[in-house]
Amino acid sequence: MVISLGCDDLAVVRSDASKDSDGGVACASYCGDFSDSVGSCPGRGCCRTSITKGTFVAVKLSDMHSYWGRESKLFRCSLVFVGMIEAAQNSTNYACQKNSYCINLYNDFRGVYQCRCKKGYEGNPYVGCQDINECMNNPCIPYGTCTNTPGSYRCSCPSGYRGDGKRNGSGCIPISVPHGKLAIGVGLSAGMGLLVLLSTCFWLYKFQKKRRSKNRKEKFYKRNGGLLLQQISTDEGILQKTRLFSVKELEKATDHFSESRILGEGGQGMVYKGMLSDGKIVAIKKSKVVDENQVEQFINEIAMLSQVIHRNVVKLLGCCLETEVPLLVYEFICNGTLYDHIRDNNDEFPLSWNMRLKIGVEVSEALAYLHSATSIPIYHRDIKSTNILLDEKYVARVSDFGTSRSIAVDHTHLTTLVKGTFGYLDPEYFQLSQFTEKSDVYSFGVVLVELLTGQRPISLAKMEEERSLATRFLLCMEAHNLKTILDSQVLEQGKREELIAVAKLAQRCLNLNGMKMPLMKEVAMELEIIKISQTHSTTSDTKYQELLLPKSKAILVSDDDYTWTSTSGNIIPSSEVQPLMIHTA
Structure with missing residues (x-):
């Protein structure tokens, strides 16, 4: 649409097809007297007419007061512009194209808007706006480097300088060579020091964790009668028949004592099914509680059952004393x-x-x-x-x-x-x-x-x-x-x-x-x-x-x-x- 606001005006829009002639698309706005005010458009003080799709090269506004037989214009100011009118309220089918935006021109004319190019872009917003290459005018300082970006630009300083590199900004400030080397050296030293510190802390943590685990296992081993078993074994050779399993080996055999490996549960503890590293299937009995007053009796049981060899008695294969409660390993x-x-x-x-x-x-x-x-x-x-x-x-x-x-x-x-x-x-x-x-x-x-x-x-x-x-x-x-x-x-x-x-x-x-x-x-x-x-x-x-x-x-x-x-x-x-x-x- 071409829209004209004012009194006694003629708005003419020339297109490519009419640029070599005086013809084109036009509309006239008229007011009866000073009491007339701009209302709805078209109407008093406003005219509009549609224009065909294409490229329009000029909009001309002419004074028509003498044509209407007036001695002078009723209002000195007039305005003509090309704009859009929404087809329906809240419509999203605006005519603004790529890299443009829409603005409402006047509250009095509901549905009238205009398209404009975004900052950093130019051209016809109804066709599509193109990026402006700001670097053509070199907005950076002479020894700075300009890089064009969509809708903007970026300036960078050469090596040895710092700043934004813009003419209207901080520009580029020289950096003294000794200060730069010192900063780099300090940064590298700090980074290496932090890396060494973190690495040292990690290995210290691993070492302490392993040491605590070892001390814990030794504590349980002594509390569960390991020393007594060693003494009995020396006298009777029991350990030649009974194997001492590590907790790591039994955890691996039972998927860390997974609930899916439970064979049964009694008043004294759980029985798990496990598979040793050699593929042998075993049953592992894990007590719920341990009575430190019964350690000697527990070791006597191991010593006793390790010597029981009968086809109708379940064979005790070994035990683990490294856990809070002892573990007994039987044939499955x-x-x-x-x-x-x-x-x-x-x-x-x-x-x-x-x-x-x-x-x-x-x-x-x-x-x-x-x-x-x-x-x-x-x-x-x-x-x-x-x-x-x-x-x-x-x-x-x-x-x-x-x-x-x-x-x-x-x-x-x-x-x-x-x-x-x-x-x-x-x-x-x-x-x-x-x-x-x-x-x-x-x-x-x-x-x-x-x-x-x-x-x-x-x-x-x-x-x-x-x-x-x-x-x-x-x-x-x-x-x-x-x-x-x-x-x-x-x-x-x-x-x-x-x-x-x-x-x-x-x-x-x-x-x-x-x-x-x-x-x-x-x-x-x-x-x-x-x-x-x-x-x-x-x-x-x-x-x-x-x-x-x-x-x-x-x-x-x-x-x-x-x-x-x-x-x-x-x-x-x-x-x-x-x-x-x-x-x-």
Whole structure:
């Protein structure tokens, strides 16, 4: 649009097509008298007309008062310009092109705006503004360097000078050579000094961290009985059989004891699955707490278990004493616990009667070995189906010996807090707090009953007097009603004579009077005979006289898991049972 503001004026715009003639695009503005004021456009005091797209070279404003028959112009001032009118309110379709901006000219003419080039640009804003090369007029000092930039320019000083290099700025100020070299030298020295300082601090930190870690490991090693183990090892050569692992090695084997490596959790700690650097899979037992008063007993357990070599006992491979709590490393047994297989008897591995009897024989042989065949008798003290593992060939392996301690050879029992797992505790031990070798026999008797019945040692769903599996079993035996408590699969697969023989043996193991319980060696031999009777048809009467354990310097017992307080009235009732006479057919 060409817009004219004023009175008695004629605005003419000449384009390329009309520059050689007097023609073009025009509009005239008119006012009646002095009272007329500029209002809307077009109207009084304002005219406008559209122009075609193209390049316009001139806008001419002519006085027309004489043409209208006036003696003079009503208003001396007039204005003509080229501008734009918005097609719609808040429209974004302005005509301003590249490197230009838009301004509103008058508030009285809503929607009228004009395009102008940005600072540093020139040309037609309706077509697009071009950058002005300010360096053409060299705005920098004579020996400065001018660099043109979009919409502006930059001056730089030559080497040895500082400043902005502009004529109307600070210019360029010489820098003395000695001062410049000194500044560079000081800067380089400061940078190198800072680098050396940071490097020194880093290595000092690493050194101190490594030293603290080493001191911490040495502290734990001494506190966990490392020196005592060295002394015992020198006398008995134990470390030739037991490996001392570093904490770094075990952290790498377990992904820093990741939760994904946890095999199980008990009252005393966690068991993790790990893989050593040689590819061997191991189980790592990490205690939750450590009792510094029991360090000697803990070292005795390592010394003891390192010498236990039996196919039905989980092998202790070594230990780590560099951590806050000691770590024990055992061989990994892959097929879970006997408890799991009894509770989840699936088609993939059906726990047949023959398999149950085989497991009973293997566990009894392991316990008999610990009680009477080792240099120092070992009492497990927490025999239960969760502590009996099955390897890749489903061979039973006794595990989790806890912390061992020794007593004088002339003692027949150990007086201590009652510890073990409810449902497997010997009532005599529970009442008198005196643990003997027969306490392991009682716990094994509960395991035998589990194998026979497939039931849990404690059932909270039943009435209080029937919660104990041992109690229910003994009541069935007294009532000559064994069939009602046996597992259906056992009834289907086992011979009547075998089932009765094993049940009577379990009954003897559960006798309240420890003196009337069989020794573990007797239990193992009787179970072996029952197992042999499955494949032999010869008949023989076998009766074993009571066997005495050989005397030794000390007796070791296990100290593990839960603590129970003995109270009267918690004794499991049972009748006296005569020694079993086994007849094989």
